[in-house]
Amino acid sequence: MTTSGPKTQELLEASRKYEPDCMNWQAPVVWDHAAGAEIWDVDGKHYIDWTSGVLVANVGHAHPLLAQALAGQASRLLNTFDFPTPERLRLAERIVKATPAHLDKVVFLTTGSEAMDASMRLAKRYTGKYEIVSFWGGFHGRTFGPMSLSGIPKIRRSYGPLVPGTILAPYPYCYRCPFDRAHPGCDLFCLKFLDETVRVQSSGSLAAVMVEPYQGTAGFVFPPPGYLKGLEAWAKAQGILFILDEVQSSFGRTGKMWALEHEGLEPDVLVLGKGIGSGAPVAALVTRSSIISCLERGEMSSTLGGNPLSSAGALAVFDIIEKEGLVGKAAKNGAYLKAKLLALKDKYKRIGDVRGLGLVYGIELVLDRATKAPAPDLARDVVLRCVDRGLMVGKLGLHGNVIRVAPPLVITPGLIDRSVGILDEVLAESR
């Protein structure tokens, strides 16, 4: 359905020729350049961005200060391996000062998966135990360790045997509660069930629990208030590490700098990625000295982790977020966007649920509100029609039926009006 220009068609042909199908599943668009919350493809067609790449471009695409920082650094120094650099040290200091006071040490890595993998290794070394509890619907990356902890069947399927010692428990996906209960009347039954699941399954070697503040890949599933604090208390009571995967929820995405602020969480290990570099490849594991001192010198390193280029980029991201007040903007413009999405929910019966915070929302499409039967084909159709009309959007979710709304934090109310207008037109046609 999407009408592609000639250059796009030519490049998509090259993609089919040289790239495997497993890489290609997005709408058929070849990006050329982007600025702020807008994108242009290789044929000059314009799009409003609801993807931020994949929740990466928090400060907006091609921000001039980020571009300058990267260019300046590239002409000075690109790699030192583990030798410290002023950029890496300034970034470490900035992260330690900006995160909760008990976190005082940072290890830099290159991707979210690598950092999540490092958090698993740390938990095992620190506790001397090997079992890690994670959640149905969870996603922590595609390398083998995090993949083994994923609760998304299609991520794990056909890759077994996976890393041993994983215990999966239900996440509070309230719209589709696995226990058919409703919050707050449920009294967070899922937490009691978690305790029982672990009691039954654990061989007595529990090291950690790993959780996302909201589940991204599962369809932007947000836990009810009190769940994460309750989980943290449970982890403390078990004497295990509480690992919080903020790879996609940090750097202002939820209308706070860190999603942990919504409930005052104090994780033992906090993992950051995506928005930290807003395009510069960097991830970070943040923890306490008393935990990470269990590792020997040189035991946690990475060829490109904390390289000067990425560090300079991440420092620029901090500057931009502060100077432009992007966390406040994400909260304010996010509330404006949410009100508009909820109005669409009132208008279209195919929208079963709208959920989110700040500038991250999931719109869950269903065939029928009463049965909640997922509508993945409709979601695919809506995505393609939106892209055709100039709204860059994707879908995700355990059932492939959730429209992903995660624009760069610089999106303006004017662009919000225009983009929601496009979705409105498309939904009107799909009734």
Ligand SMILES: Cc1ncc(COP(=O)(O)O)c(C=O)c1O
């Ligand atoms: C919550 C979460 N953790 C980890 C990752 C893995 O990050 P990366 O793709 O940078 O390896 C992702 C990526 O989508 C994510 O959403």
